[in-house]
Amino acid sequence: MIKKAFIILFACFLSTNLFADFQEGKKLFEQKCAECHKGFISFKKLKENFYERNNKLLNLEIPTENMLAWAIMDSSKKIGDPNDVDMRVVEIEEYLKNYLANPDVNNSICDQAALKYYKKKEPLKISDEEAELLAQYFMGYKADRLKNMPKANKELSSNYNEKEILKEAQAQGKHIIVYATSKTCYFCKKMEKDVLNLEDVKETMSEDYIFLKVDVDYVSLPFGLKKHFKGMTPTFFVLTSGGELLNTYPGAWIKSDFLQILKENL
Known part of the structure; x- marks a missing residue:
């Protein structure tokens, strides 16, 4: 019993310290880096900017904070082994110190499509402690953002405001x-239980979508969708942030197929 209590206390202590390191790293990033590196911009908008608009949409000369976190943690050039957290911290620290001291585009882990638009970075020396805090910040960035992200799932009532929804989507x-x-839809209830209410599905949707649930027995469909609705529930309509209909998906879907629907519309 005493051993179990010790393990629980140690786990709480470790979690608290990791959280403290993340918060200190976040503060350091805001003090030293945020002036140049913009805050979060959705990857959908970033892809449009670099792959479709030749950087004319955002005119970025330096990666955003979420681009940095993604490059370090999730890109094909990611630093370290995701299965070895302790070693990964050390490797990220070393990369940050070495790259910032000698910024070389050939050693960058940023997306190649974006690199050509970035201005040359001046060398910057950081201490071992600062490198460790920044490493902790980037390692905790995604989880922290998902935890604090405004919930995108909404159930529309009869007095919804289309303009406000579009304003939020565009922002x-x-x-x-x-x-x-x-x-009364059996397949809707089943899909909500097996797919829509799963945390990883909700997180994936929240990343790039505002999800609006409409009970068609009581609330009219927004954005003129009534003319596209064939009376089948569930039906999923995917629209742009401006309210333009992209695709319609009638029927229930298993998790893998629904995630593919989310992916193919970006």
Whole structure:
């Protein structure tokens, strides 16, 4: 019993210290880096900027904070082994110190499509302690952002405001999913239980979509979708942030197929 209590206390102590290191790293990033590196911009908008608009949309000369976190943690050139957290911290620290001391585009882990638009970075020396705190910040960035992200899932009431929905979607650079459902729909309930209410699915949707649930027995579909609705529930309508219909998906879907729907509309 005493051993179990010790393990729990140690785990709490470790978690608290990791959180403290992340917060200190975040503060350091805001003090030393945020003036140049812009805050979060959705990857959908970043892809449009670099791959479709030749950087004319955002005119970025330096990567955003989420681009840095993604390059370090999740890109094909990511630093370290995701399965070895302790060693990964050390490797990220070393990369940050070495790269900042001698910024060389040939050693950059940033996306190649974006590199040609970035201005030359001046050398910057950081201490071992600063490198460790920044490493902790980047390692905790994604989890912290998902935890604090405003919930994108909404159930529309009869007095919804289309303009406000579009304003929110455009401000966040997100597409819109309208989910036509009914309280008497068996397949809707099953899909909500098996797919829509799963945490990883909700997190994936929140990253790039505003999700609107509409009970079609009581609330009219927004954005003129009634003319596209064939009466089947569930039906999913995917729209741009401006309210333009991209695709319609009638019927229930398993998790893998629904995630593919989310991916193919970005």
